[in-house]
Amino acid sequence: MKSSRLTVAPATAQKLARLGLVEPMDLVLHLPLRYEDETRITAIADAPYQHSVQIEGEVRQCEVRRQPRKQLRVLLADASGAVWLRFLHFYPSQEKLCAVGQRLRAVGEVRRGFQGDEMVHPKIHAVGDNDVLPEAMTPVYPTVQGLNQSTLRRLIGQALALEDLSDTLPAALRAELALPDFADAVHTLHHPPPDCAQQALALRRLPAWQRLKFDELLAQQLAMRILYRQRRHGGSPRLCGDGRLRQALLAQLPFALTAAQQRVLAEIDADLASPHPMRRLLQGDVGSGKTVVAALAALTAIEAGYQAALMAPTELLAEQHYLKLRDWLTPLGLTVAWTSGSQKKSERQAARAAMASGAAQLTVGTHALFQDDIDFARLGLAIVDEQHRFGVGQRLALSGKGGEPHQLMMSATPIPRTLAMSYYADLDVSVIDELPPGRTPIVTKLINAARRGEVMGAVAHAVAQGRQAYWVCPLIEESETLQLQTAVDTHVELQAALPGVAVGLVHGRMKSADKAAVMAAFSRNEVQLLVATTVIEVGVDVPNASLMVIEHAERMGLAQLHQLRGRVGRGAAESRCVLLFEAPLSDLAKARLKVMYDTTDGFEIARQDLQLRGPGEFLGARQSGAPMLRFADPEADQPLLDVARNWATRLLAEHPDAVDAHLRRWLSGKEQFLRA
Numbered sequence: 001m002k003s004s005r006l007t008v009a010p011a012t013a014q015k016l017a018r019l020g021l022v023e024p025m026d027l028v029l030h031l032p033l034r035y036e037d038e039t040r041i042t043a044i045a046d047a048p049y050q051h052s053v054q055i056e057g058e059v060r061q062c063e064v065r066r067q068p069r070k071q072l073r074v075l076l077a078d079a080s081g082a083v084w085l086r087f088l089h090f091y092p093s094q095e096k097l098c099a100v101g102q103r104l105r106a107v108g109e110v111r112r113g114f115q116g117d118e119m120v121h122p123k124i125h126a127v128g129d130n131d132v133l134p135e136a137m138t139p140v141y142p143t144v145q146g147l148n149q150s151t152l153r154r155l156i157g158q159a160l161a162l163e164d165l166s167d168t169l170p171a172a173l174r175a176e177l178a179l180p181d182f183a184d185a186v187h188t189l190h191h192p193p194p195d196c197a198q199q200a201l202a203l204r205r206l207p208a209w210q211r212l213k214f215d216e217l218l219a220q221q222l223a224m225r226i227l228y229r230q231r232r233h234g235g236s237p238r239l240c241g242d243g244r245l246r247q248a249l250l251a252q253l254p255f256a257l258t259a260a261q262q263r264v265l266a267e268i269d270a271d272l273a274s275p276h277p278m279r280r281l282l283q284g285d286v287g288s289g290k291t292v293v294a295a296l297a298a299l300t301a302i303e304a305g306y307q308a309a310l311m312a313p314t315e316l317l318a319e320q321h322y323l324k325l326r327d328w329l330t331p332l333g334l335t336v337a338w339t340s341g342s343q344k345k346s347e348r349q350a351a352r353a354a355m356a357s358g359a360a361q362l363t364v365g366t367h368a369l370f371q372d373d374i375d376f377a378r379l380g381l382a383i384v385d386e387q388h389r390f391g392v393g394q395r396l397a398l399s400g401k402g403g404e405p406h407q408l409m410m411s412a413t414p415i416p417r418t419l420a421m422s423y424y425a426d427l428d429v430s431v432i433d434e435l436p437p438g439r440t441p442i443v444t445k446l447i448n449a450a451r452r453g454e455v456m457g458a459v460a461h462a463v464a465q466g467r468q469a470y471w472v473c474p475l476i477e478e479s480e481t482l483q484l485q486t487a488v489d490t491h492v493e494l495q496a497a498l499p500g501v502a503v504g505l506v507h508g509r510m511k512s513a514d515k516a517a518v519m520a521a522f523s524r525n526e527v528q529l530l531v532a533t534t535v536i537e538v539g540v541d542v543p544n545a546s547l548m549v550i551e552h553a554e555r556m557g558l559a560q561l562h563q564l565r566g567r568v569g570r571g572a573a574e575s576r577c578v579l580l581f582e583a584p585l586s587d588l589a590k591a592r593l594k595v596m597y598d599t600t601d602g603f604e605i606a607r608q609d610l611q612l613r614g615p616g617e618f619l620g621a622r623q624s625g626a627p628m629l630r631f632a633d634p635e636a637d638q639p640l641l642d643v644a645r646n647w648a649t650r651l652l653a654e655h656p657d658a659v660d661a662h663l664r665r666w667l668s669g670k671e672q673f674l675r676a
């Protein structure tokens with residue numbers, strides 16, 4: 001991260017980028033998950049259970065226990081009572097800090113333990129003579145492994161001090177809506193005063209929250225309005241083909257198009273033939289056959305003498321598409337180019353030359369394809385896969401690329417109707433609402449992780465029948481490194497447990513050539529069991545795989561589970577998806593897993609997910625894979641959305657400068673093209 005005023009070491013910048021923090025303004029908008037109240041001291045005897053409090057006292061006892069597991073136990077006492085502080089992992093420095101007689105402050109939640117009240121892993125520090133209590137609450141930010149709270153707090157503090165936080169909304173608008181000033185709002189949310197009720201903060205009811213939600217919704221509405229306008233006034237080539245290439249591909253495919261595929265194709269064809277740019281969202285549940293529709297649309301552009309480009313959010317997915325499209329299109333005498341960030345320079349240059357000269361009729365790459373200065377000789381159609389990760393900001397940037405190629409966005413994540421109407425209003429929507437025939441429904445099983453051994457047996461059985469399986473190790477504790485470790489360990493474990501089965505491993509940190517090699521071996525059935533992190537979530541298509549095992553399913557978002565499950569059930573064989581969970585399950589986790597058990601309809605899952613999560617659930621919203629809104633809640637904030645919609649019209653007409661400033665603030669950084 002670089003700005004004229006804020007510099008960050010490259011290693012830290014990398015970790016920040018994993019949180020989506022790229023620009024200094026992203027730091028300003030990286031809001032706390034919760035707060036710790038260190039502004040006051042609570043008497044130990046008065047500390048309520050399960051509420052974060054700060055206590056202060058003197059160490060009376062300090063011991064390291066070896067049984068039942070190694071731990072540090074410290075008895076802290078004040079005039080009112082005493083409580084045990086317990087650390088299961090600790091450093092020698094912590095043990096030293098807790099010497100008998102030392103005065104300590106500890107922040108954490110008190111709970112009833114076996115040996116009386118205790119605080120597990122509290123935050124502690126020694127009390128000095130002139131230690132003053134802070135005036136504001138202490139923020140706790142979402143983070144990744146290796147990036148601690150104090151570094152984040154320092155960087156965010158610097159960004160708050162150095163960034164231009166002046167208001168982008170005209171004073172009249174703020175007054176009319178009784179919204180606080182932008183700078184005040186962000187300062188309050190990072191460092192709320194102690195009298196600010198935790199409850200109101202958590203529920204996002206404070207005026208400061210309203211302000212951020214409103215700003216975010218307004219930016220969305222403005223961007224959509226501008227896109228819509230560009231589209232009405234923009235000119236695009238009329239793409240009418242003679243059907244020659246299409247017929248050739250269809251003749252080559254081992255299946256006929258479903259009625260739904262034919263219908264959406266007709267909708268796309270009508271758009272392509274019009275002189276205005278197509279902006280169409282193609283929705284279809286996992287495995288509904290969107291790729292072939294995209295290929296046929298590309299062929300129309302090519303028949304008309306233009307080029308097409310297809311972009312996917314990750315390199316793995318882009319490569320899968322590339323391999324499939326190359327196999328389909330090369331026999332038709334066409335050239336398909338592949339470009340990716342990890343390619344050798346000479347290969348990339350060759351691919352770019354082929355795009356610039358027009359020698360490549362179709363180019364496949366990651367979303368970064370449109371990030372750099374890439375020239376196409378005659379780009380007629382841009383296809384963007386996984387639209388839900390491609391926010392309105394990116395759409396705006398794409399159409400600003402000069403020329404007006406037609407755009408087709410594809411999404412396998414069903415977007416509930418209310419959401420689609422509010423956030424994709426600038427797009428037309430086509431839905432593939434039918435699966436190809438001959439698929440046997442996927443049977444879903446919920447199995448306690450204690451019965452993992454039996455599940456391994458089921459894998460061995462599937463392999464013995466000539467089938468293949470996936471074993472997915474999901475994100476645990478918000479840490480990619482841990483996820484990787486789990487996948488690596490599981491790979492070793494399964495190899496040992498299943499002699500005679502070729503077990504492969506694929507994860508996000510592998511070199512893309514290695515990843516591709518494992519995927520290719522899995523496609524050829526040389527690898528029968530693929531252990532994977534969630535990198536395989538989208539787009540992997542191996543019809544012979546009929547068993548999917550997902551560990552820690554209770555911790556995953558339903559949309560993600562649905563995507564993963566969609567990797568099986570793609571062939572004629574009966575497929576199963578085993579969701580392993582760690583007991584005991586909370587009621588919410590039970591309800592969520594039940595949804596997965598009850599239905600395989602992605603739209604129904606999305607609807608129930610939204611209902612179960614309820615408004616304001618930060619993590620849930622992130623897990624659902626819809627990061628287009630960070631603050632506002634599509635359902636609960638409907639009234640605010642209506643106001644933002646009206647104001648978007650007024651601002652565009654009366655305050656073009658404010659529009660520019662507002663979009664620059666809200667659509668930079670986070671809304672940049674995602675790099676794979």
Ligand SMILES: Nc1ncnc2c1ncn2[C@@H]1O[C@H](COP(=O)(O)OP(=O)(O)OP(=O)(O)O)[C@@H](O)[C@H]1O
Pocket residue numbers: 255256257258261284285286287288289290291292411412436437538539540541543566570
């Ligand atoms: N009409 C059809 N009849 C039979 N099989 C089909 C048909 N259309 C597509 N398929 C096959 O179904 C599988 C899934 O298709 P595809 O990968 O295009 O799905 P998708 O909609 O892109 O799914 P996802 O979003 O999960 O990647 C592929 O193996 C594809 O060849």
